[in-house]
Amino acid sequence: MDQLLAIRVFARVVESGSFTKAADSLNMPKTTVSKLIGQLESHLGVRLLQRTTRRLTVTADGTSYYQLTHPLMNQLEDIDQGFSQAQGLPRGKIRVDIGGSTATMLVIPQLPKFFARYPDIKLDLGVSDRPVDLISERVDCVIRGGPLTEQTLAVRRLGEVSWTTCATPQYLARHGTPTHPEQLADHQVITYHSASTGRILPAHFQRGSERHQIEGKGPVSVNESNAHLAAGLAGLGIIHTFSYTVRPYVERGELVPILTDWRPAAYPFHVLYPPNRHLSNRVRVFIDWLVERFAQVD
Incomplete structure (x- = not known):
């Protein structure tokens, strides 16, 4: 048995949760993956994986073996690369x-x-x-x-970034420019919701000791930041997003900052x-x- 290869294959099965996925990522037949795992289990004298027709489960011994060998395999990879770089x-x-x-x-x-x-x-x-x-x-x-x-x-x-609230000139010409966060209740606000929970992430505004949390309402809600920007650029409503995201469009006049004296803490x-x-x-x-x-x- 090639023990190092068997350990690498075992780690890939644990990480992918599937013999098939592990075989695909390693570009080897599924039968080879299964054979190496069996040889490793025989060598160790313990069951590492519990396999049924529907489910693959890592045993307690398998979890312990993965946790002990995984850092060592990463170190070995770094050592190999260190000599070849x-x-x-x-x-x-x-x-x-x-x-x-x-x-x-x-x-x-x-x-x-x-x-x-x-x-x-x-x-x-x-x-x-x-x-x-x-x-x-x-x-x-x-x-x-x-x-x-x-x-x-x-x-x-890594650091922190500031926020900007903005909309297209066309949108503001049609609906007016809000001067207080509470006025956003009368505007179309493009909301952003969590990709994992679906929960709307509210916009926070702060000026001195005064704070407001606005969820807003609008014709569309998105769960991806580039789509959020695209909705704002399309004139669908007001967006509240990271300043670096909209800065080029503000500089070109495609988006207009509003509520500039209301800024939440940096993100x-x-x-x-x-x-x-x-x-x-x-x-x-x-x-x-x-x-x-x-x-x-x-």
Whole structure:
């Protein structure tokens, strides 16, 4: 038995939750995956996976074995890459999950500078506003905004961004320009709802000690940040979103800021990664670059 290969296959089965998915991702026959798992279980003398026709379950021994071997396999991969990398530069693939507008407006436009610095790193970007399971989806790190709710992940703060409330000149010409958050009750507000819960995320406004929380009403609600911007640009209503998202359109006059003296607290962004995973050098330099990038954003 090739024990290292068997351990890698076992980890992929655990992370994907399926022999078929593991085989596809490893580009090997399903029978080979099953054979390697069986050999590994025989070698260890324990059952790692409980298999039925409908369900695959990781046993207690399997969970323990995965938790013990996974960091070691990551370290071994980094050691191999460390000896093969050219000119001391990190190399390899990083799987990153990132929200839509953060990807299109902040990260992707600046990636040429990152690749100029680290030409041997490849990025696999999962772009959506839905939450992901880092372990099962084999994601190295995620970029998330808002208060931290995940208590099981390692975290590094990236920075914070400001908010802008705005609409098209055509919309404001038809409906008037609100001067107080409470007047938004009489306007079309494009709401944003959570991709995981469906809950409307209210807009917060603050001026001095006065605070307002507005859910708004409008003809459309979306759960993805680029679609939220597109709805605002289409003149469907008022949007309340990150300033970096709308700045180019404000500068061109396609969107007009309103309620500029009402600003909520800045919105924090963090990068999160599994705490039991050895942080490879390639992931570390990518996170350092993200911190630099967010330092340029207001």
